[in-house]
Amino acid sequence: MLLLFGAFCSLTAGNTTLNVSDVPHDAGDALLIKWNLPAAYKDLTLAKADSAGIWQELNLSQEPVGEFTDTDLAPNQEYRYRLTAISSSDTVSFIKNGIPTEQWFYLKKMSFLIFLLVISFAILFYIWLAKQGKDLFIRRINGLDSMEEAIGRATEKGKPILFVPGLADLDDIQTIAALTILSHLARKSAEYDTDLIVPCRSSMVLSTAREIVKEAYQSANKADSYKEQSVFYLTDDQFGYVAGIDGIMVREQPAANFFLGTFWAESLILTETGFGTGAIQTAGTAQAHQLPFFIVSCDYTLIGEELFAASAYLSKDAQQLGSLKGHDFGKLLIILLILIGVVMEISGLHWFTNFFSPEL
Amino acid sequence: MKKNIPLLIVLVAGLLVIFSEFIPHRPFSMITETLENWFMIISGFAMLLGQISLIQVNSAKVRNKDENWVYYLIGLISFAVMLITGLLWGMDKTAGILGHGEGIKTWLGLKPFDYLFENVYQHLSATMFSLLAFFIASAAYRAFIIRSFESNLLMITAVIVILGRSSFGAMLTGWLPDSLSWLHLPKLTDFIMEFPNSAAQRAIMISAGLGVIGSSLRIILGIERSYLGSDE
Numbered sequence: 087m088l089l090l091f092g093a094f095c096s097l098t099a100g101n102t103t104l105n106v107s108d109v110p111h112d113a114g115d116a117l118l119i120k121w122n123l124p125a126a127y128k129d130l131t132l133a134k135a136d137s138a139g140i141w142q143e144l145n146l147s148q149e150p151v152g153e154f155t156d157t158d159l160a161p162n163q164e165y166r167y168r169l170t171a172i173s174s175s176d177t178v179s180f181i182k183n184g185i186p187t188e189q190w191f192y193l194k195k196m197s198f199l200i201f202l203l204v205i206s207f208a209i210l211f212y213i214w215l216a217k218q219g220k221d222l223f224i225r226r227i228n229g230l231d232s233m234e235e236a237i238g239r240a241t242e243k244g245k246p247i248l249f250v251p252g253l254a255d256l257d258d259i260q261t262i263a264a265l266t267i268l269s270h271l272a273r274k275s276a277e278y279d280t281d282l283i284v285p286c287r288s289s290m291v292l293s294t295a296r297e298i299v300k301e302a303y304q305s306a307n308k309a310d311s312y313k314e315q316s317v318f319y320l321t322d323d324q325f326g327y328v329a330g331i332d333g334i335m336v337r338e339q340p341a342a343n344f345f346l347g348t349f350w351a352e353s354l355i356l357t358e359t360g361f362g363t364g365a366i367q368t369a370g371t372a373q374a375h376q377l378p379f380f381i382v383s384c385d386y387t388l389i390g391e392e393l394f395a396a397s398a399y400l401s402k403d404a405q406q407l408g409s410l411k412g413h414d415f416g417k418l419l420i421i422l423l424i425l426i427g428v429v430m431e432i433s434g435l436h437w438f439t440n441f442f443s444p445e446l
Numbered sequence: 447m448k449k450n451i452p453l454l455i456v457l458v459a460g461l462l463v464i465f466s467e468f469i470p471h472r473p474f475s476m477i478t479e480t481l482e483n484w485f486m487i488i489s490g491f492a493m494l495l496g497q498i499s500l501i502q503v504n505s506a507k508v509r510n511k512d513e514n515w516v517y518y519l520i521g522l523i524s525f526a527v528m529l530i531t532g533l534l535w536g537m538d539k540t541a542g543i544l545g546h547g548e549g550i551k552t553w554l555g556l557k558p559f560d561y562l563f564e565n566v567y568q569h570l571s572a573t574m575f576s577l578l579a580f581f582i583a584s585a586a587y588r589a590f591i592i593r594s595f596e597s598n599l600l601m602i603t604a605v606i607v608i609l610g611r612s613s614f615g616a617m618l619t620g621w622l623p624d625s626l627s628w629l630h631l632p633k634l635t636d637f638i639m640e641f642p643n644s645a646a647q648r649a650i651m652i653s654a655g656l657g658v659i660g661s662s663l664r665i666i667l668g669i670e671r672s673y674l675g676s677d678e
Binding site: 111112113114161188189190191192195198199202205206209210213255256257259262263265266269270286288289290292293294298301315318319320321322323324325326328329333337351352354355358372374375377379382383389390391392393394395397398401405406409410412413416417420 | 464467468469470471472475482485488489492493494495496497499500502503506513514517567570571574575577578581582584585586588589647650651652653654656657658659660661662663664665669670672673674
C-alpha cells in the first residue's frame with residue numbers, strides 16, 4: 087500500500103495539479119503556490135521543507151482549488167513544497183520546488199510611480215513658471231501670517247516664545263517641516279530680541295535645532311544674543327516630555343506657543359495648559375486624529391499640508407511659492423481621479439480602481 | 447562648500463530612497479533598511495548629547511539659584527538615582543556592575559531600577575495621561591458653545607456620537623421600529639464615523655501626502671534650505 091502511495095506521488099508530481107511560481111515584479115521574497123484538485127479532496131495540508139529538509143506545515147484554506155503566497159523568503163534560494171490531500175477513498179501528495187527571483191521593477195507600484203512623476207513635474211513646472219517671473223496666486227494661511235503678530239506680542243510683554251518641534255525624531259518629515267519653520271521663527275525672534283525656548287524630545291532633533299537657531303541668529307546679525315541653553319533636551323519619555331513642557335509654560339508664562347510637528351495623545355494636554363496661561367497658540371500637524379484637539383484649543387492651526395507649505399510660504403521666495411501651486415495641481419488631479427473612479431465603479435468597470443489600489 | 451556638501455548628500459540620499467521604493471533588486475532593496483540602521487547608530491551616539499544638555503541646563507539653574515531651582519535639583523537627583531541603580535544592579539534580566547543584587551531584590555521585591563520604574567515612573571506617567579480626560583472635557587465645553595451654524599452642527603454631531611457610543615444611547619432609541627432603525631443612535635454614530643468623518647480625515651491625509659511630496663522635492667533639489675540653518 088505504501089509502495090503504491092509512493093508511486094502515485096511520483097507519478098502526479100510532474101503534472102500541473104500543484105504549481106509553484108515566482109511572484110512577478112517583487113524583491114524576490116515571495117512564491118505563489120497554486121493547486122487544483124478534484125472536489126472530493128477536502129483535507130489539505132501544505133508544508134514547506136526547512137533547511138534540514140523537515141516538512142513544516144503552513145496555514146492553508148481547505149478549498150480543493152486555491153492559492154497561497156509564501157512571503158519573507160530569501161531571493162534566489164530554492165524552496166520545496168508538499169501538498170497532501172485526503173479524500174474519503176485515498177490520500178495524494180505532490181511535491182514541487184520554486185525559486186523566488188529579484189526583479190528590477192515593482193510593477194504593482196506603477197500607479198504610484200506615474201502619480202509621483204506627474205506631481206513632481208507639475209511642481210517643477212510651477213517652480214519654473216515662478217522663475218520666469220509669473221505672478222502665482224497663493225491663498226493666505228492665517229496661522230503663518232499671525233506668526234509675526236505672536237512674536238510682536240511676546241516682545242511687547244517681555245515674555246519668551248515657546249517652540250515645540252513635536253515628539254517624533256529627525257526621520258519624520260513633519261519634524262523636518264517643523265524645523266524649517268523654526269529657522270524663520272528664530273530669525274524673527276532674534277530681530278525682535280525676544281527669548282526663544284525650544285525643548286526637544288530627541289537628541290538628534292536637539293543638535294539640529296541648536297544649529298538652526300544659531301545660524302538664524304547669525305543671519306540676523308545677532309550672534310551675541312544666541313543662548314545655547316535655550317534649545318535643550320528634556321526627556322525621551324512621552325508624558326515626561328509633556329510634564330516638562332507644561333511646567334515651562336506655567337513657570338515661564340511664554341506669550342506665544344508654537345506646537346509644530348508630530349503629536350500623539352499628549353496634544354491636548356499641551357495646548358490646554360497653554361490656553362490656561364493665556365498665550366497665543368499656533369499648532370500644526372499632519373496627524374489627522376490630533377487636529378481636532380489643536381483646532382479647539384489653539385488660536386491658529388496648520389492643517390496637514392499647510393505644515394509642509396509653511397516654510398515655502400514664510401520664505402516669500404518665488405520658487406518655493408511656485409512649488410505650492412504644484413500641490414494645488416495635485417489636489418485637482420486627485421479630485422478628478424476620484425470622480426473618474428466613482429463613475430467607473432458605478433459602470434461596473436473595476437480595472438481603474440484596481441490599478442490605483444494594488445495589493446502590495 | 448559648507449552648504450554644498452550637505453546639499454549633495456541630501457540629493458543623493460533622497461534619490462536613492464525614491465529609487466529603492468520602485469526597484470526591488472539588490473542593492474536598491476537594501477538601501478532604506480541600511481539608511482535606517484545608520485540613523486539608529488547615529489542617534490545612539492547622539493543620546494549622549496541629550497544627557498549632557500540635560501545636566502548642563504539643570505545644573506546651571508541650580509548653581510544660579512534661579513526661581514524654582516529646587517525642581518531642577520530634584521530632576522537632577524532623579525536622573526542620577528535611575529542611572530546609578532541601573533548601572534549597579536541592572537534592569538529586568540540584565541545584570542549590572544554588582545550583578546543582579548539578590549539581597550536588595552529580596553527586600554524590595556524587584557531590582558531597584560525596576561522598582562522605581564514600576565512604582566514611581568509608571569504612576570507619574572499615568573497621572574499625566576489621565577489629565578487628558580479633564581482637558582477633553584474643558585476643550586469640548588468651549589468647542590460646543592453654540593456661537594455659529596458650524597459650532598451648532600459640531601455640537602449636534604458630538605452629542606449623537608457621545609450617546610451612540612454609550613449603552614444609554616442604545617437604550618434611548620432601542621424602542622424604534624425596524625422601519626426607523628436608521629435613527630438608532632449607535633447606527634447613526636457608525637454612519638458619522640464611517641462616512642463624513644473618514645472622508646474628512648482622508649482628505650487631510652491626501653493633502654498631507656501632497657505636502658510631503660512637495661516638501662521632499664524642495665529639500666532634495668536644494669530649493670528649501672532653511673533646515674540647514676539659513677536660506678543663503
